[in-house]
Amino acid sequence: MTTQNDAASALLDTSSQPTNLRIAGDWTLANYKALKAQTEALVGHYDGNTSVDLSQLGALDTAGASLLVELLGAQRLGQLAETATHLPAASRALLQTVYCSLQDFCVPEKQPEQSTGVQVLARIGSAVDTLWQDTKALLGFIGLILETLVRVLLHPKRWRMTSVVAHIEQTGLNAAPIVGLLTFLVGAVVAFLGATVLASFGATIFTVDLVAFSFLREFAVLLTAILMAGRTASAFTAQIGSMKANEEIDAIRTLGLDPVEMLVLPRVLALLIALPLLTFLAMLCGIVGGGVVCAVSLDISPAMFISLLQSDIGVQHFLVGLVKAPFFAFLIAAIGCLEGFKVSGSAESVGAHTTSSVVQSIFVVIVLDAAAALFFMEMGW
Structure with missing residues (x-):
């Protein structure tokens, strides 16, 4: 052929x-x-x-x-x-x-298909393992921050006050308008809803107590912390992550400097100062928002509103809300910086870890706030 x-x-x-x-x-x-x-x-x-x-x-x-x-x-x-x-x-x-x-070349062997139940269990196990690994990494990073903080405090010449003040401006002063506006509106909504419900019992006067208790103990610090988690933690991750992607952190180490001391401590200290101040501002704005609704809708004059606050609301409620702010601030800053150090080197990685820092910060803040609420309730505070 x-x-x-x-x-x-x-x-x-x-x-x-x-x-x-x-x-x-x-x-x-x-x-x-x-x-x-x-x-x-x-x-x-x-x-x-x-x-x-x-x-x-x-x-x-x-x-x-x-x-x-x-x-x-x-x-x-x-x-x-x-x-x-x-x-x-x-x-x-x-x-x-x-x-x-x-x-x-060899033809890859086709893996046997797993049942839906096994796949669900595998996903759950993977999520639990990821949570455990992230928890260990966060605890280790917190220990590193505390160790560096103690070491730096013993050497005043190494304090980076200029950087701290700059971050206070970015995280605190620049965030004050949005925190004040948000808490004012939420305070007005809480007062309006409380008055609507309490009117059925002829107890609209207790709307003042409702607004004061909710904002002094919970809403002010929680809303402020969530805003900081979305605004500041993401900024910390993006800033440090971009430096990691551009190998600037490697350059810092090459010069014999400590990235935690230079990049993390100023951000942590700045948020430790800014978040309690913003929480105090949120308390004032929330109560003012409730007072405006009470004056307009319930005929409770500002003088009567302030008098009821003085007679019914103890200072311990203010302290319960304010004492949680430094813990929230420390965790938000630590999570934001840690996720920035985890960036691998691409723009996609920066975005993924920025999202992760926001989610983790909000989750930790809400869990810690719930635990603190149960603790203070059991203690009778």
Whole structure:
């Protein structure tokens, strides 16, 4: 049987014994279509005893080599790559490369599909393990911050007051308008809803107590901490993460400086100062918002509102809310900085860890606030 093409051909000579397969012409991509038809036509008309003649083979590229693999098989092609010394070195090298790649290739085994229940349990286990690893990393980072803080406090010359003041402006002063506006509106909403419910019992006067208790103990510090988690923790992560991606932190270490001392401590100290001040502002704005609603809707004058505050609300409620602020501030700053140090080096990583820092900060703040509320309730404070 004979098939042939002017540019390239595969000729099977059945008149000789053993049968001889002659490969001639340029086996390149330009002749691929014609050669493909020829190789398909030759299937089944030769076997392993058929001799192969490559003496008339011209140019060869990867497309032609792939057709030779289909025609001869990978094992036979490897033998020819070693024995066909008359071929150009480039063609022999190409044949040898194709043979080696086929030898190294193996079809990946298909993993058995797991049941839905196993997949759900695997996801839960992975999430629990991630939570445990993140918790350990956060606790270790908190210890590192405290150790660095103690070491720096003993050396006043190493205090970075300029950086601390700059971060206080960014995290505290610049956030004051949004904190004040938000808590004012929430205070007005709480007073309005409280008055609507208490009016059914003829106890609208207790709207003053409701607003004062809720903002002094919970709402002011919680809303402020959540705002700081979304605004400040994300900023800390993005700033440190960008420095990590640009290898600036490696440069700091190369200079013999401590990144925790230079980058983390000023941010932690700034938030420790800013968050309690913002919490106090939130308490005032929330109570003022409730007072405005009481004056407009309930005919409770500002003088009566203040008098009820003085008679019914003890200072311990103010202290209960304010004492939680430094703990929230420390955790928010620590989580934001830690996620920044976890950035791997790409813009995608910066975005992912920024999102993670916000989620973790809000989660930790809410859990800690719930635990503190239960503790103060049991203590009767």
